[in-house]
Amino acid sequence: MRYIASCSCGKDSLAMVYKIIEQQLPLNEIVFYDTGMEFQSIYNNWKQLTEYAQRFGIKCTTLHPKCPFLYTMFEQPHCSRKDGIVRYGYSWCGGYCRWGTNEKLKAIDKYCEQQEAICYVGIAADEPQRLEKEHKTYKRYPLVEWNMSEVDSLQYCRKHNISWIEKCRAKLEGRFFIDLYTILDRVSCWCCANKNHWELYNYWKYLPDYWEKLKEIQRKTQRPFNKYTIFEMEEKFDNGYIPRHRTKLKRKQ
Numbered sequence: 001m002r003y004i005a006s007c008s009c010g011k012d013s014l015a016m017v018y019k020i021i022e023q024q025l026p027l028n029e030i031v032f033y034d035t036g037m038e039f040q041s042i043y044n045n046w047k048q049l050t051e052y053a054q055r056f057g058i059k060c061t062t063l064h065p066k067c068p069f070l071y072t073m074f075e076q077p078h079c080s081r082k083d084g085i086v087r088y089g090y091s092w093c094g095g096y097c098r099w100g101t102n103e104k105l106k107a108i109d110k111y112c113e114q115q116e117a118i119c120y121v122g123i124a125a126d127e128p129q130r131l132e133k134e135h136k137t138y139k140r141y142p143l144v145e146w147n148m149s150e151v152d153s154l155q156y157c158r159k160h161n162i163s164w165i166e167k168c169r170a171k172l173e174g175r176f177f178i179d180l181y182t183i184l185d186r187v188s189c190w191c192c193a194n195k196n197h198w199e200l201y202n203y204w205k206y207l208p209d210y211w212e213k214l215k216e217i218q219r220k221t222q223r224p225f226n227k228y229t230i231f232e233m234e235e236k237f238d239n240g241y242i243p244r245h246r247t248k249l250k251r252k253q
């Protein structure tokens with residue numbers, strides 16, 4: 001039997017993979033799906049993991065979307081029988097329209113199914129709503145078996161010197177680098193429309209390069225990022241709006 005771990009290089013899946021190796025559980029391959037829109041620190045962590053995994057003879061594979069993410073976002077034609085091309089692209093990914101996630105999950109499932117492999121998935125013990133959606137019998141959830149919560153996963157990563165370091169706005173607080181898990185609840189694609197106001201505020205404050213990239217995307221679409229466009233959010237932040245932060249991860253850190 002072949003064993004494959006799906007790893008997004010966020011805290012949960014990284015903790016899962018490193019602990020699987022530490023506990024010498026069966027593992028033949030680690031699969032990372034690169035949307036093309038990952039933070040630089042995610043790519044850095046994937047590189048670090050592949051170097052580490054090589055020592056144990058574990059294969060590392062990067063999967064990619066069929067089309068570039070920005071093409072699917074803005075250029076892919078959508079047709080109706082009656083009217084021909086009705087629009088181009090899906091616009092922002094996230095919220096009720098998580099087209100990138102759907103494609104990612106399908107690609108990873110297909111990859112594991114083709115090899116008839118057992119697939120390890122990094123869902124934490126305190127994410128029952130995610131677990132409820134999983135029905136495939138070849139999937140295993142080691143974090144649930146170890147009763148590791150999201151906070152436990154982050155702490156495990158911290159203890160093992162795994163971080164998500166990005167260049168930060170130098171003039172603020174005299175910091176040049178920042179760990180994404182101190183300013184974001186979830187480290188997913190940098191353009192993910194699931195980001196809440198507190199996370200967006202931290203982009204604006206600490207990650208000006210990514211903030212500019214969000215503005216570039218917003219220029220190409222009429223659809224607001226969430227309730228507001230990125231430009232409306234920028235105006236709010238410029239005028240002193242500081243969103244409140246509500247998340248179990250932050251509270252327990």
Ligand code: SF4
Binds near residue numbers: 098191194
């Ligand atoms: S993390 Fe967000 S932007 Fe990336 S694929 Fe998932 S829903 Fe889409």
